[in-house]
Amino acid sequence: MVKPTLAVIGSGIAGLSAAWLLKDKYQVTLFERHTKPGMGAYAVDVGNDGKRVEIDIPLRIITSGYYHELFKLYRTLGVEIERTDHAGAFFTHTGGDVFHYKNYNLGKYSFSFLNSPKRLSRTNVQHGMAAIKFFHDIKKVNLVDVQTLTFGEFLITWPHANTSFIGHILMPMLSTICTCDYDSIKQYPAAIIVDYLACGVAEEGVWKATHGVADIVAKITQGYDVKTHSQIADISSTDKEVKLLLTSGEDYTFDHVVIATQPQHAGPMIAANKPELSHHFEQIKFATSEMVVHRDSSIYPRPWQDISPVCYSVDLNQQRPMATVCLNKSMPTVKDCLPVFQTWHPTTTIEPNKILASVTFERPVMSFETVLHIKEIQESMQKKDNRIWFCGSYLGGGIPLLEAGVRSSLHVANQLGITTPW
Numbered sequence: 001m002v003k004p005t006l007a008v009i010g011s012g013i014a015g016l017s018a019a020w021l022l023k024d025k026y027q028v029t030l031f032e033r034h035t036k037p038g039m040g041a042y043a044v045d046v047g048n049d050g051k052r053v054e055i056d057i058p059l060r061i062i063t064s065g066y067y068h069e070l071f072k073l074y075r076t077l078g079v080e081i082e083r084t085d086h087a088g089a090f091f092t093h094t095g096g097d098v099f100h101y102k103n104y105n106l107g108k109y110s111f112s113f114l115n116s117p118k119r120l121s122r123t124n125v126q127h128g129m130a131a132i133k134f135f136h137d138i139k140k141v142n143l144v145d146v147q148t149l150t151f152g153e154f155l156i157t158w159p160h161a162n163t164s165f166i167g168h169i170l171m172p173m174l175s176t177i178c179t180c181d182y183d184s185i186k187q188y189p190a191a192i193i194v195d196y197l198a199c200g201v202a203e204e205g206v207w208k209a210t211h212g213v214a215d216i217v218a219k220i221t222q223g224y225d226v227k228t229h230s231q232i233a234d235i236s237s238t239d240k241e242v243k244l245l246l247t248s249g250e251d252y253t254f255d256h257v258v259i260a261t262q263p264q265h266a267g268p269m270i271a272a273n274k275p276e277l278s279h280h281f282e283q284i285k286f287a288t289s290e291m292v293v294h295r296d297s298s299i300y301p302r303p304w305q306d307i308s309p310v311c312y313s314v315d316l317n318q319q320r321p322m323a324t325v326c327l328n329k330s331m332p333t334v335k336d337c338l339p340v341f342q343t344w345h346p347t348t349t350i351e352p353n354k355i356l357a358s359v360t361f362e363r364p365v366m367s368f369e370t371v372l373h374i375k376e377i378q379e380s381m382q383k384k385d386n387r388i389w390f391c392g393s394y395l396g397g398g399i400p401l402l403e404a405g406v407r408s409s410l411h412v413a414n415q416l417g418i419t420t421p422w
């Protein structure tokens with residue numbers, strides 16, 4: 001039997017997982033504007049002495065307590081995962097000690113505790129106690145009780161919040177996880193952030209795909225066509241078909257299309273055909289930030305042997321921290337390479353001749369206003385004979401992370417008649 005045709009636009013985790021889920025029932029073609037599938041578009045060789053060692057930008061770390069669907073997808077695809085050390089060291093921007101912790105692994109269990117005895121300062125112990133209490137107490141919060149609060153309002157009203165821990169540690173971590181300003185974190189619906197913080201993120205340690213994004217992409221692109229270097233300019237639909245126009249001038253016709261780009265890119269594609277719906281995409285705010293991979297060790301505090309892999313430099317007068325991961329410490333494959341760092345939001349100058357790659361990212365930011373626009377987008381897909389579908393990490397509920405990307409593609413696949421394969 002001839003399968004109906006379906007186009008997926010965008011090859012981040014949402015588009016790739018949507019195409020992979022839909023390929024058995026539909027004849028799928030995936031379009032990506034980059035020359036490589038988007039999830040693996042930014043990778044850099046950090047090896048030395050002629051040895052090639054590729055790392056992903058960003059690293060894409062995951063935790064088992066939060067990433068339920070992603071873990072199942074990886075298992076189904078046969079993607080191996082391994083622990084990565086993402087323990088944090090927090091400093092003020094002038095180099096003052098704030099807090100250090102280390103991840104200790106015991107078989108399949110991992111727990112975080114204070115770093116070496118050399119770092120048992122009073123401030124460190126106080127922040128450690130506050131962290132233990134915070135992550136213990138947050139699990140008792142009933143999400144229904146906080147569903148009308150922003151995260152900022154929650155912090156003000158929650159009696160367990162320790163001001164110094166919130167300002168110097170929690171907000172810098174959340175700002176890095178959500179890659180946005182502190183003010184944007186405070187505008188997030190409280191339930192989204194509380195749900196994330198209560199999932200065991202502090203006790204479980206973190207994981208990543210052992211062989212990086214290249215391995216995931218190789219496994220998840222089987223069974224359908226991938227057209228890279230293909231940017232979609234316009235999408236129009238009738239009740240019988242959907243027409244795609246590429247910026248190259250080529251056009252294609254499909255039975256269905258799944259738009260799996262970020263909202264700021266989805267809106268313009270449908271602006272001419274569906275102006276009202278396009279408006280909802282335009283209203284979803286996004287934050288821009290820079291990630292630099294480099295060999296400038298002066299950006300990392302010394303002596304670096306004692307310091308946990310992820311180093312936060314926190315200036316309370318700024319809206320974001322600078323966060324630097326020492327890749328040699330956090331990733332087994334990079335252990336023996338020359339010192340190499342990944343810095344998010346550099347606030348000091350990184351020596352230009354030591355920069356290996358620099359990428360600017362955009363990322364949706366959640367707020368109650370955004371949630372209203374998302375509802376409208378979701379309702380547009382409920383209409384009878386709908387042919388234009390949307391997925392992406394902004395539509396999966398929760399923080400726009402890989403997990404939400406997979407949740408959103410599962411949702412679309414289920415609506416298009418696919419039973420979840422796990």
Ligand SMILES: Cc1cc2nc3c(=O)[nH]c(=O)nc-3n(C[C@H](O)[C@H](O)[C@H](O)COP(=O)(O)OP(=O)(O)OC[C@H]3O[C@@H](n4cnc5c(N)ncnc54)[C@H](O)[C@@H]3O)c2cc1C
Binds near residue numbers: 009011033059392393
């Ligand atoms: C610095 C940083 C660090 C992060 N770290 C983590 C992490 O450790 N763990 C984690 O879970 N998440 C992390 N995230 C979030 C995660 O990367 C995103 O949630 C995820 O990439 C979103 O996937 P997506 O498929 O929704 O969108 P995207 O990955 O943005 O994919 C959309 C794709 O659509 C393509 N596209 C856009 N317009 C067009 C067009 N007109 N035609 C064709 N193609 C188009 C784009 O090129 C892109 O490839 C991080 C994000 C950033 C910015």
